[in-house]
Amino acid sequence: MADDKDVLRDVWFGRIPTCFTLYQDEITEREAEPFYLLLPRVSYLTLVTDKVKKHFLKVMKAEDVEEMWFDFEGTPLKWHYPIGLLFDLHASNTALPWSITVHFKNFPERDLLHCPSNSVIEAHFMSSIKEADALKHKSQVINDMQKKDHKQLWMGLQNDKFDQFWAMNRKLMEYPTEEGGFRYIPFRIYLVNELMGIPRIHDSDEIPSKR
Amino acid sequence: MSDNAESLTETQKDEPSTPQQPTEDSGTADEKKKIDVLLKAVGDTPIMKTKKWSVEKGRTVQSLSQFISRFLKMEANEQLFIYVNQSFSPSPDQEVGVLFECFGSDGKLVLHYCKSQAWG
Numbered sequence: 388m389a390d391d392k393d394v395l396r397d398v399w400f401g402r403i404p405t406c407f408t409l410y411q412d413e414i415t416e417r418e419a420e421p422f423y424l425l426l427p428r429v430s431y432l433t434l435v436t437d438k439v440k441k442h443f444l445k446v447m448k449a450e451d452v453e454e455m456w457f458d459f460e461g462t463p464l465k466w467h468y469p470i471g472l473l474f475d476l477h478a479s480n481t482a483l484p485w486s487i488t489v490h491f492k493n494f495p496e497r498d499l500l501h502c503p504s505n506s507v508i509e510a511h512f513m514s515s516i517k518e519a520d521a522l523k524h525k526s527q528v529i530n531d532m533q534k535k536d537h538k539q540l541w542m543g544l545q546n547d548k549f550d551q552f553w554a555m556n557r558k559l560m561e562y563p564t565e566e567g568g569f570r571y572i573p574f575r576i577y578l579v580n581e582l583m584g585i586p587r588i589h590d591s592d593e594i595p596s597k598r
Numbered sequence: 599m600s601d602n603a604e605s606l607t608e609t610q611k612d613e614p615s616t617p618q619q620p621t622e623d624s625g626t627a628d629e630k631k632k633i634d635v636l637l638k639a640v641g642d643t644p645i646m647k648t649k650k651w652s653v654e655k656g657r658t659v660q661s662l663s664q665f666i667s668r669f670l671k672m673e674a675n676e677q678l679f680i681y682v683n684q685s686f687s688p689s690p691d692q693e694v695g696v697l698f699e700c701f702g703s704d705g706k707l708v709l710h711y712c713k714s715q716a717w718g
Contacts, residue, residue: 467689500690510687517686522700526685 399549401428403474404484407439407457413491414451419443423484427547428471431512432457432464433502434545443489452491456499459487463498467511476577509541516540520559522571528559606665607632607652631655633698633707637666640681640712644670650706655695659688666711681710681717 402425409419422442426435433455440455457464459477464487468476478485494501502508520529529537536555543552562568632652639645646669653662663678672678682688682701698707710716 465691467691511689514687514689518682518688521683521685526683530685 395553396549399427399429399552401471402426403428403470406484406486407436407442407489408486409443409446410458410488410490413443413447413489415446416448417446419446426470426485428469428474430470430544430547431466431468431508432470432473433466434505434508435470439489443491447491454491454494454501454503456490456494457487458490459485463495465499466502466508467500472577476579505545509545512541512544513537516559519573522573523559523562523569525570528561532558606657606662633695633702634705635662635694635698636706636708638708638710640710640716641714643711643713646670653694655693655698657694658690659692659694659697660690662694662709663690663711672713676713679712679715681712682707684710685717687717 405424405426407422407424409415409421413419420442422439424436424439426432436455436457444452457466459473462477464473464477474485517526517529520526532555536558539551540555542548543550543555632654635651635653637646637649637651646666659680663680666680667676667678679687682697688697694707701707
């Protein structure tokens with residue numbers, strides 16, 4: 388694990404320069420300037436865009452503001468996919484900065500999950516971690532961790548604290564050889580539907596690890 | 599995301615598949631397109647009269663959740679939590695067929711449902 392630390396840090400600190408532009412049909416009191424932000428690849432849109440919301444709310448009336456959501460070239464962006472994944476799926480062939488459109492109306496119910504608070508993001512994140520550990524260790528490692536350890540995982544992600552996060556995550560990523568290693572290696576493979584450019588989860592493949 | 603909560607097929611009934619599907623022999627096409635789901639109530643959540651269901655692989659967790667809520671005649675403001683392996687909540691847009699492939703056992707996918715967070 389120690390040898391991989393450089394790789395782990397590079398993955399964690401990956402950033403995507405992004406330009407947020409308000410959707411042209413949103414009602415504003417004066418013109419909205421675009422907002423620029425470096426987005427962490429490993430995080431979630433709704434977790435890291437409070438500044439974006441604050442910026443655009445300055446030029447809007449409260450009654451014209453509903454739940455914020457984002458689109459890229461007309462495709463609503465699923466907040467529950469990690470940011471790096473969204474970029475790789477939708478925009479990897481386009482020039483930087485990544486241009487995202489911001490909406491405060493007409494939430495696309497059929498395409499997006501609602502995200503009323505950070506606790507929803509936390510629940511989704513922790514469920515993903517638990518699902519992965521169910522495959523890796525039959526949930527033994529995650530279940531042996533205390534609630535405060537789970538909280539530390541989440542806080543590490545939320546506050547962009549690499550050491551805090553990995554102090555706990557390394558337990559989930561260890562595969563003791565005397566116990567045969569990971570039972571299965573969890574993968575999620577996303578295929579882009581070439582016809583319509585719509586990404587979907589093809590499979591949560593499990594790969595039995597070598598003994 | 600919202601889905602229409604269409605009805606599911608009960609496994610016990612000896613019905614032929616829906617009229618739109620072509621007839622198959624020994625239901626082999628059915629076996630490929632549908633999976634068996636066993637629904638288990640947690641705590642004091644009402645128990646469904648029918649627990650075993652045959653569900654299309656492409657059906658989402660959210661769609662199934664809406665079906666259960668309607669079946670139990672739950673209020674619009676009541677939440678339903680779905681769990682796999684009594685440990686995690688799958689993403690609402692996850693397809694049940696994928697969950698079955700990863701977490702199914704004895705030819706079925708066991709899902710626990712609860713009105714409150716059970717294994718949060």
